[in-house]
Amino acid sequence: MRTVDLDRFRGITIAMYSCYDEQGEVSTEAARMLARHYANTGVSGLYVGGSSGEGMLQSVEERKKMLEAVIAEVGRELTVIAHIGAPSTRDSVALAKHAEEAGAHAVSAVPAIYYRLPEASVEHHWQSIVDSTLLPFIIYHIPQTTGFHLSKALLTRLIRQDKIIGVKISAESTFELQQFKAAGGDDILVLNGPDEQYLAGRSIGADGGIGGTYGVMPELFLEIENCFQEGKLEEAQKWQFTVNELIAELLTFPSLYGACKAVLKLRGLDSGEPRLPLLPVRETDMERVRALNDKILDCIARAEASRK
Numbered sequence: 173m174r175t176v177d178l179d180r181f182r183g184i185t186i187a188m189y190s191c192y193d194e195q196g197e198v199s200t201e202a203a204r205m206l207a208r209h210y211a212n213t214g215v216s217g218l219y220v221g222g223s224s225g226e227g228m229l230q231s232v233e234e235r236k237k238m239l240e241a242v243i244a245e246v247g248r249e250l251t252v253i254a255h256i257g258a259p260s261t262r263d264s265v266a267l268a269k270h271a272e273e274a275g276a277h278a279v280s281a282v283p284a285i286y287y288r289l290p291e292a293s294v295e296h297h298w299q300s301i302v303d304s305t306l307l308p309f310i311i312y313h314i315p316q317t318t319g320f321h322l323s324k325a326l327l328t329r330l331i332r333q334d335k336i337i338g339v340k341i342s343a344e345s346t347f348e349l350q351q352f353k354a355a356g357g358d359d360i361l362v363l364n365g366p367d368e369q370y371l372a373g374r375s376i377g378a379d380g381g382i383g384g385t386y387g388v389m390p391e392l393f394l395e396i397e398n399c400f401q402e403g404k405l406e407e408a409q410k411w412q413f414t415v416n417e418l419i420a421e422l423l424t425f426p427s428l429y430g431a432c433k434a435v436l437k438l439r440g441l442d443s444g445e446p447r448l449p450l451l452p453v454r455e456t457d458m459e460r461v462r463a464l465n466d467k468i469l470d471c472i473a474r475a476e477a478s479r480k
């Protein structure tokens with residue numbers, strides 16, 4: 173049995189976008205505003221500084237600032253998971269210690285990126301992070317960007333430790349997800365990464381999800397989750413199909429996060445542009461963004477009406 177309460181990490185966790193001002197500097201006001209908005213939607217948590225959060229594109233100081241702002245605003249209402257993975261173990265450990273002091277509920281990290289590392293390096297990297305704080309740790313497995321394939325053997329070894337409570341799996345294989353779940357059972361959390369497969373992930377063993385498109389439509393993922401919990405699988409599938417049409421459109425823009433941020437801006441939630449090399453939405457694409465935002469809002473209204 174774990175000494176950590178796993179329940180607070182279940183449900184819908186938004187992989188929050190970065191928040192910048194007009195000059196492209198981290199904006200604590202924008203971070204608080206966006207975190208506040210999310211706290212009012214009913215999601216369980218926020219994942220700060222991950223892929224959607226552009227942690228890899230920020231300095232250590234900027235990452236600290238962003239995390240502190242989110243915790244100051246919603247740290248008592250929501251579960252805040254700090255993604256502290258950085259190319260070096262040294263920076264990752266510094267960020268993990270900061271996250272603990274700042275009041276994060278858990279830390280999470282990708283493998284050390286850039287070098288093609290043997291499993292022993294990645295294990296040592298993660299272990300150093302885990303040993304540096306008392307916080308629970310969630311492995312972030314995203315082989316399509318890191319190039320590192322987490323083996324079931326390494327996972328099994330790591331999750332024996334009380335502090336290593338689970339894995340966020342962004343690999344697209346639901347079989348792999350199921351194998352991880354089978355390796356850890358009720359004693360670990362397996363969190364679904366690919367938003368397009370939220371329902372598939374849940375159906376095959378995921379305990380919840382952390383996703384980058386939740387941020388423009390948390391209500392729709394909450395609806396899939398509610399239907400799933402109520403055993404209304406056809407309804408859940410209908411909403412997943414709806415969501416997937418929207419994701420397919422979001423993925424047609426030069427960057428997914430640029431599109432998501434542009435959508436939010438139309439709703440008065442300005443978090444600035446994504447940081448380069450992630451491209452912002454082109455002026456000539458703004459008509460398409462407007463149409464897409466209208467479509468998403470319409471789907472959210474339908475989901476809410478179906479609950480009444």
Ligand SMILES: CC(=O)N[C@H](C=O)[C@@H](O)[C@H](O)[C@H](O)CO
Binds near residue numbers: 224316382384
């Ligand atoms: C590769 C990547 O960033 N995956 C994210 C996290 O798992 C997802 O949330 C995607 O952003 C989402 O599924 C859209 O493809």
Ligand SMILES: CC(=O)C(=O)O
Binds near residue numbers: 219222224384
């Ligand atoms: C998408 C996701 O989960 C992340 O941004 O890390």
